[in-house]
Amino acid sequence: MNAPLIIVGAGHAGGRAALTLREEGYSGRLILIGDEAHLPYERPPLSKGLLQGSSDLAQCSLCDSQQLAVLGVEHIAANPVSRLEPQHHRLQLADGQWLSYAGLLLATGGRARRLPQEQANVFYLRTHDDALVLRNELKPGARLVVVGGGFIGLEVAATARGLGCEVTLLEAGPRLAGRVLPPVISDALLALHREQGVDVRLNVALECIHADAVQLVDGQRLPCDLVVVGIGMQPNIELAAAAGLEVGQGIRVDAQLRTSAADIYAAGDVCEFRLAGLYQRQETWRNAEAQGRLAALNLLGRE
Template sequence: MNQTLIIVGAGHAGGRAALTLREEGYSGRLILIGDEAHLPYERPPLSKGVLQGSTDLAECSLCDSARLAALGIEHIAGNPASRLDPQHHRLQLADGQWLTYAGLLLATGGRARRLPQEQANVFYLRTHDEALALRNELKPGARLVVVGGGFIGLEVAATARGLGCEVTVLEAGPRLAARALPPMISEALLALHRQQGVDVHLNVALECVHADAVQLVDGQRVPCDLVAVGIGMQPNIELAAAGGLEVGQGIRVDACLRTSAPDIYAAGDVCEFRLGGVYQRQETWRNAEAQGRHAALNLLGKELPFERVPGFWSDQFDWGLHSVGAMTARSVSRALPDGGLLLFCLDTNARLQGAFGWAPGNRAARDIKLCERLITASIALDVASLADADTSLKHLLRG
């Protein structure tokens, strides 16, 4: 193959796909189109190292401009894709020029969901520039209200407390990160944040934002200097939808990450794929990395089904949360040293479907890697052995 391949979206998934194409020997024209001015970078450091001021953009980037040039990857920034014409295999840019492709990858990601009311003291955290803007406001003693008790909001809260801010978290639901976490882990997360001085309010709804406070629907007024909003991501499906591709909550793909147009693939946060028979999106580092690589291979004609077990991690103060697989109704827990825990999610045949690890630092990571192997092995497990901290997971894997 020696025809033009185009990647729309120069974030983590798109950047990884471009690098993989060259690693796999593709030598044709390769164009990477990004909305941001920056080179492809990873997003997890934005709410931690970048916000703390301990990590710069270069440390988050997948590659530098010299490497991109050496690989012959054409990076188009500030001239986003505006129209897709799958029938004629072409793409129009904002300046009006048309590009013809032999294969196309849509890794358009998403944007932060915004409050209906715009206010000067309201900040979001999806891009590097947004992280820098928020970082400039996180001074010791600053009163920060975080709207949203999901991972982004909680990581911002933890970082802000470390910088000496007074932090209040407002969560509309009955517990933290309820869509992604089982109740036991949500409770542990809540306890840690309250121990660290974060004022967490559950079951509250925001009425409006003022210059010096947020007003809640129940009449409460929470004084603040600034507001950080973490209420989810809006997937960028507009280009695909206008081009006639099948979309749902994301750009829908088959088992090989191919869209409803045979020469167009999707990957990363915007990609809606079947997992356990149900369409879903995965907004994680792990998914962007894996799907970016996988889509690149299939653009080269490999026809490989995407079967990676989902997973994520989150750093909260000096604790680490690690997860793999899926939540189920049946679970069993195991106590870890230093107050940590493992939570195993089982199906009706006692086969592991998912696991969550909560422990200081990175201590649960190794156990979660073993859990991923147990999920893949799909073997019936002894529930008592899972709960017993003296029974190694390696022993269960052997047995």
């Protein structure tokens, strides 16, 4: 029996790759492995419709379980890969089971970058389950401090204001989303959020978080009921690194998304590719969608 194609990571990029493989005529065994219990879903709605309560997981999902069954995609949920052995073309799941593969896609994504201090009133937003937990806290009148003025921080701030929360947003840099947007758009976002009642503070540094307040380095104390931290993503490169694949800030690939192992590809948030000679990652919906499709084609030898 021929070894299957395996996709590690059942998020947007992995899910899109699985669907594309079937659309492109691959009829062999296909396994999609995820560490979450859910079917593949898109993440942008988490900080918007899902957090507002105007949409649910089904509306963010790329497919449903019936579609996967019809397509013959084996979805292994909540049982992540713990070990990868490229030289033997096999991997091990958390439950101890070994699986061999003919071709492998690593779409392991990332996790929210966390503060060293962990406590009950501090929340992060990366997964569907994170969004449900946070949604229960965003009551009218709740005092929210958002740490981080990137996309996640700004979207949570906007959603929370729409739900009637009092929102203060803290950004360490001189402008909002400074890493990804030009100044003219940063300025427009700043004006828009302030018009909507968000207390945006730039060039501020966090000292510590208490149960009822956030302490800034300059001595200011901001009373709050909860804190949402949106300070970026940590790519999940540990599996690839331990297996000896080339990594940097992500899993490094060539122009066909092939890793340093010939039959292993990478796609999505974890994928680090060259553009104008420099390695970079793109943590966007568009990148997950496009690279998921491209990786599927290349797994089929389309180059």
